[in-house]
Amino acid sequence: MIAAHDHVVIGAGVIGAATARALAARGERVLLVEQFGRGHDRGSSHGASRIFRMGYADAEYVALCQQAFDAWRDLEAASGRTLLDLTGAVDHGRPEQIDAIAAALTAADIDHERLSTEQAAARWPGLAFEGSVLTHPSAGRIRSADTIEALLDLAATGGAELRFHTRVTGVEDHGDTVTLTLDGPDGSTSVTATSVVAAVGSWAPAVVGDLFAGRGSGLPALRVTQEQPAHFPSQLPDGAWPSFVHWQLDGPDVYGLLTPGEGVKVGFHGTGPVVDPDHRDLAPVPDQVRRLQEYVVRFVPGVDASAPDLISCLYDNSPTEDFVLDRRGPVTVATGSSGHGFKFAPLLGEMLADLATGGVPHPRFAIPV
DSSP states (O other), rough: OSSSOEEEEESSSSSHHHEEEEEEEHOOOEEEOOOSSSTTTSSSSSSSSEEOOOOHHHHHHHHHHHHHHHHHHHHHHHTTTOOEEEOEEEEEOOOOHHHHHHHHHHHHTOOOOOEOHHHHHOOOOOOOOOEEEEESSSSSEEEHHHHHHHHHHHHHTTEEEEEOOEEEEEEEESSSSSEEEEEEEEEEEEEEEEEEEEEEEEGGGHHHHHHHTTTTTTOOOOOEEEEEEEOOOSOOOOOOOOEEEEEEESSEEEEEETTTTTTTEEEEEEOOOOOOOOOOOOOOOHHHHHHHHHHHHHTTTOOOOOEEEOEEHHHHOOTOOOOEEEEEEEEEEEOTTOOOOGGGGGHHHHHHHHTTTTOOOOHHHHHHO
8 A cells, every 4th residue: 555545547538537536535545647737638538528328229338328327417416517418319320220229228218209301300400311310318418628627626625636747657567566657747756556547548558558468468459540520610509409420321420519619519430540649640631521521511501511620539449349447456447438438437437446446347348358
């Protein structure tokens, strides 16, 4: 046991912040270290909005969404902030996918409605639809930047120490403990801990990949991509926009939602180039911009497709698009958010806190032995 801290959490994106908050709320002594600044834009958590939706075809994820919904409401109560706006969500496109989502929602007794494309267009004139259409009201928009601030504030209030601009440059596995070398504003220091939570997303292979491999169960192959959604201006009222997912009949899957004050965010799911998270130029890919604008002209007529405000973010994709949440010895890892993890953040923070304090991993998210 180290003198000052029971746990070191690496990474102050939404998952790391949620974990630090969950541990601090349990009375654990927590040090949270982040290589960049507070609320930085170098990873996967930045920006003002994310989708919350229960529209999965997988019953296990639907159940997790229901648990996450309760966790969001608990987080709002604890922080005194509104973080989840229920605008509703609409899925459309491939009939087999919409049928599977409808079946999963029905099995979970979640209210939803099937619509024709004409009915959907009349209800949401800013969108055009194809294939089958489904909507459910227990969905909407997460105030993502506010969420990270709320989690960090609660962690600090609970006694966690937060250090920004502090990079982990060395990890030494001693069996029951790990020594981290930290490079921060005041130089290099080391911390030895009996519990480290590496909530580092795209950086997981670099930070703890060797440690996990040395313990006989390396991390799943992670594919890190630079995604390029964009905000598009709209003259329609904010209430005209649900969150939406388009399972295209011919093309990549697409997601979108309104970010109040910034426009309607639209992006392709997981189509960006593979990158090294430490060596990104953040430069727009012209062909991707063109394809996104062509899509918006056809399927999002309620925005100005000629004026995209481009965004650059990272996806850390696991081979199955399931999360990776597991522990080996003193180290717990969180990676593989695969573009859909933010909606689960308060719940995942509790799950990681469970792991860090001796719990067992969720079978679906465990690393194969």
